Amino acid sequence: MDEDVVAKTITDIEGVYASGLHCGIKPRKKDLAYIYIPTACASAAVFTRNKFVAPCLTYTRKMLSKNTVKAIIINSGNANALTGDEGYKNAKQTAKWAASYLNLKQSEIAVASTGIIGVQLPMEKIESGLARLLETPFKQEGHIAAEAILTTDTFTKEVYFEEKIGKKTIVVAGISKGSGMIAPNMGTTLTYLVTNARIETDELKKFLVDAIDDSFNMTTVDSDTSTNDMAMIFSTGERKFQLTSKEERDLFKALLLKACIELAKMVARDGEGAFRLLEVVVKKAANIGEAKQIALDIANSPLVKTAIHGADPNWGRVVAAAGKNPKNKLNPEKVDVFFGNIQVMAAGAVIPFEREDVITYLKQDFVQVTVDLNLGTSAATAWGCDLSKGYIDINTRYT
C-alpha cells in the first residue's frame, strides 16, 4: 500500500465535506456518516444485483434518476433491508431530515445502510444523530466517515490518487467498507468515490461501471452477494478540471480503475477472518469472460482458500478449481501454474520445485497464484482471501 493511501482521503479534495459519529445503532462504534459535495456537477452509482434490494437503495436509485445527488447519508449496524414499505419511508425520512441541514432538495440526498437485515431503523436515534452530525456540515473529516461506515471490517479503507492530466492535477479519492458477504455482482460493498474532474453524469456512470467491473466485481470473500451493495461517485465539478480530450478521459479512467482496485484489494484483505490477500491471475485464456470466471472460481474455492490459509502448496486444488466449470475452454495439457514466481506446473504436469520455498512464500500476507492457460490472449485478475476459523467465528455469532 502506498503511503499516501493512508494519509489523504476524500475530504482532501476541495469542496468535499464528510464526517461521522456514534448515534446508537451499534452499541459503541461510530454508525452514522455523511458525504456532502455542495457543488457536485455529476453523480453516478452502481447497485447490488441481488433480487432483494434494500429499500434505501431503491430510494437512492430513484433520486439519481431525477437529479444530481449532492450528499449521501450512510448508517452502519442496520441494513434497512427486507423492511418493506416502512423501510422505504425511513430512508426517505432520513433524506428529508438531512436536506434541511444541508440546504439541498430532498431528492439531492442519497441514503445507504449496512448491517443486520430485517430490522427497522431506530429513527429517533438517526434523527438526533443527524442533528449533531449536520449542525456544522462543512467538516473535512473523511477518515471519520470512513470509520463510521464499517461493520465487521477491521480497518478503514481509503484511497487518494492524483495524476497530472494535461495541465490539470486530477484526483480520485474514495472510501469503502466490506468484509463479508462479498461476491462479484455489482458494488458488492459500500464504496464512495469523489473526483475533482469535471465529467457529465452519463459518462461518469459509464466510467464507474467499467472500473467496478474490473475491481469490485472481481473481488470475492465468500461468494455471497449483499442486498445493500453500492458504489457511488461524485464530481465536484470545478470548471478548471474539465476533461476535454479522449486522452484525458482515458487517463481519468485509468486513475479511477486504480482507485477501485486498491479499495477492492483492501476489502479482500480485510475478508472476515482473513490472514492473507489472495490475488489470482489467469493468463492467455480463450476470452475475457472465461479468464474472469476461472480466476473467480479459483479465488472462491473453499479448498484453495483453506490451502492458502495453511500455507500448503496444493496446486492440485488450484487446477481442480480452474477446471471445475465444464463450459470453459481449458486444455489440461497446456496449463502452467505459479505460486508467486515459483512455477509448480508446466504444460499440465507437475515440475520439481522447492516445497519449503513455496511454503515460505505462502505464509506472507500477500499471495499471488498465476494460472497460464496457454490458449488465447485474454487475462484477468481476481482478489480474495484465505478461509480461516475466524470466518466461522464471525459468521456463527453474528446476529
Added chain:
Amino acid sequence: MDEDVVAKTITDIEGVYASGLHCGIKPRKKDLAYIYIPTACASAAVFTRNKFVAPCLTYTRKMLSKNTVKAIIINSGNANALTGDEGYKNAKQTAKWAASYLNLKQSEIAVASTGIIGVQLPMEKIESGLARLLETPFKQEGHIAAEAILTTDTFTKEVYFEEKIGKKTIVVAGISKGSGMIAPNMGTTLTYLVTNARIETDELKKFLVDAIDDSFNMTTVDSDTSTNDMAMIFSTGERKFQLTSKEERDLFKALLLKACIELAKMVARDGEGAFRLLEVVVKKAANIGEAKQIALDIANSPLVKTAIHGADPNWGRVVAAAGKNPKNKLNPEKVDVFFGNIQVMAAGAVIPFEREDVITYLKQDFVQVTVDLNLGTSAATAWGCDLSKGYIDINTRYT
C-alpha cells in the same frame, strides 16, 4: 436412516462379490477394494465434468465404451490424478493384474482412485495388495469394500432398497464415499450401485444419469468438483429379473433415485466438519433449472452454512442467497421462508415467530429450509451441510 440401510449392502445381492483391505497407500486404514459381478449383463457410469480428469477415469471410460465392465478396483489414499501418461499406465496395469485373478478380460475391469492429487500410485503395494485381495475373489464383504473406499469420511455409506415390481423383488444397493470437494457436477463422489434388475446398458446409463441429476448433482459440501468423481452401476443380469413394461421401468427408476438420494444425503451429512445435514427445498419456481440453481445457491452459501452451524435463524442470509443470481426469476414480494415447519417470512415480509423454537429446531442434526417462490410449478431439493471450524482444520492440514 432406515435400519436396513445399515444392515444390508451390495453383496447381499446374489452374484455380487466385494471386499477390501489395507495395502499400504494410507498409513493404517483400508485403502484397496474390489467389486466383482461375474454375470454382469450391463454396466454404466457417469464421470466428473472437471476439465482435469484423472487417468484412471479416462481408462475406465474407454473400457465401458468397449464392453460390459464386470469388476472395479478402487484404491483410496491416492487419486492418481494429474499424473500423466504414467498414471494411465498404472491404471491399466492395475486392471491387468486384477484380470488375471478374476478370469476376466482386462477391458472388463474398471479402475478408480481417490485421495491426494499429483502423486504416482505405489504400484508394488497395489500389486501385492491385489494378490491378497483377489486370491479368493468370491467374498461377500460389501461393508469392508465400503470402508476401503473412504478418505476423510467419518462413516461408511451403504444403502439397500428393495421393492416388489410385478412379481419380482428388485433390489438396488450401493456404496458411496465423499466428504469434501463435493459439488454438483456429475458423480461428485465415488458411488457404486448394483441391481438385480436386468436392463440393457444404454437404458441403465440413461436411468443412472437421471438419478444422479436429482441426487448427487444436487449435493454440495464446498462447491468444489473433484477430478476423480464417478458413479457406476452394474446389473447382475438374471433373466428372471428382466424389466418388461414401462411401469416396471418407472418403478425401477424410482427405486434407483431413492438409493442415490439416500447415499447423497449421507455424503452431505458427512461433509467435512459438518454437524448437520441441510436440506434446502425450493418450491413453485418458474422452471426446474432455476429451482435447482436457487436451492444450490442457498445450500452453497457460506453465510447460510455458518448460520446453520450457529443455529441462528438468519432468514436474511437465506433470502440474500436465494436472490443472488440476477438471472433467476424471483419476486421478493412473493417469497415465503420456513425453517422446518416454522414460517419466518410470508410474501417477502418477516412474520412474528418464536425465535427460541427455531433455534431449538436448528440445533438438530437434520435441518430443512424451505423457500417458496410462489411463481410457477417447479420444485427442487438440494442437500448440503453446515460450515464449521472442522472444515478448516481438515482442509488446512490435508496433504
